[in-house]
Amino acid sequence: MYSPPPDPDTEQRMRTHHARTAKALDVQVEPGAEFWGWAGRTLGAPARTTTGAPVWLRLVSAPEDKAAGKLWDGALDAQHAFGDLDGHRPALLAVHDAVDDGTAYRAELSVRVDEPVLSDDPILQHDLQLPDSWWKELSGSLEKVSAVDTGRVAVRQQYMDRAIPEFVGIPAPAVTRLSTAHADVHWANLIASPLRILDWEGWGRAPEGFDAATLYAYTLLRPDTAARVRETFPVLGSPAGLAAEATVCAQLLQTVSRGDNLNLADPLRNWSEELRRR
Known part of the structure; x- marks a missing residue:
């Protein structure tokens, strides 16, 4: 979660359109809680339907000529592809689109999840005591995701060919199999009881084991x-998982080079050394 945008015009514009969308979808936003995305691109808040059902209303904005593509359609595409994933994904209930003064707005109304995420930070800062059943459900859910056919792409070969040599120091490993990935499985997108997997904007095809490698990367401090x-x-550490591990390692080392995730810098470098040995 981010702070409100520093530009007061953006803040007011997003709040105004969020309220308009709530009216259009016939929901009542609950006062006192709002969740901003980066630079005011998104604004979410808890709400209730006319029957009192708890829901989540998220508004995303973009210039009208850029309101398309993987991230824009991610939640809607995920609803069509996965539904509620046997209860492990908050279902999307409605979508409302609008355009105003050259800016496009998409509102997504979803089933509300009131249970807390496992970590406020994507990087796990404390050990977790999760039951075997939770790990089994997570593995099974991601396996179901991996089997879904899609034309969406989460990781492009061009990126792998460029970033893995630059940040890991090896040629991009051959991808033995592509599968569908959530593509952002970290601890701030997971809920313990019951298991929920949040934030489906960027899902798509990726090297086998990509979600496992992502979760592992965000767990390196523990x-x-x-x-x-x-x-x-078990795909981690196997020949089949090498491409996914190298890609995730490169992605996060790239963020370190930009000044982010600095507490992962040393563990990521150690991981890259292991990948080079493999």
Whole structure:
């Protein structure tokens, strides 16, 4: 979650359109809680339907000529592809589109999840005591995701060919199999009881094991839990998983080079050394 945008015009514009959308979808926003995305691009808040059902109203904005593509359609595409994923994905209930003064707005009304995420930070900062059943459900859910056919692309070969040599120091490994990935499985997108997987904007095809590698990367500060990730997802450390691991490692080392995720810098470099040895 981010702070409101520094530009007061953007803040007012998003709040105005969020309120208009609530009226259009016939929901009542609950006062006192709002969640901003980066630079005011999104604004979400809890709400209730006329029957009192708890829902989540999220508004995303973009210049009208850029209101398309993978991220824009991610939640809607995920609803069509996965539904509620056997209860592990908050279902999308309605979508409302509008354009005003050259800016496009998409509102997504979803089933509300009131349980807290496992971490406020994508990077796990404390060990978790999760039951075996939770790990089994997570593995099973991601396996179901991986089997869905889609034309969406989460990781492009061109990126792998460029970023893996630059940040990991090896040629991009051959991809033995592509599968469908959530593509952003980290601890701020996971809920424990019951298991929920949040934020489906960027899902698509990626090297086999990409979700497992992503979760592992965000667990590197907690070796015990990282070992549990490896145990749950045996693709990690295997020849089949090398392309996914190298891609995720490169992605996060790239963020480090830009000044983000600095507390992962040393563990990521150690991981890259392991990948080079493999």
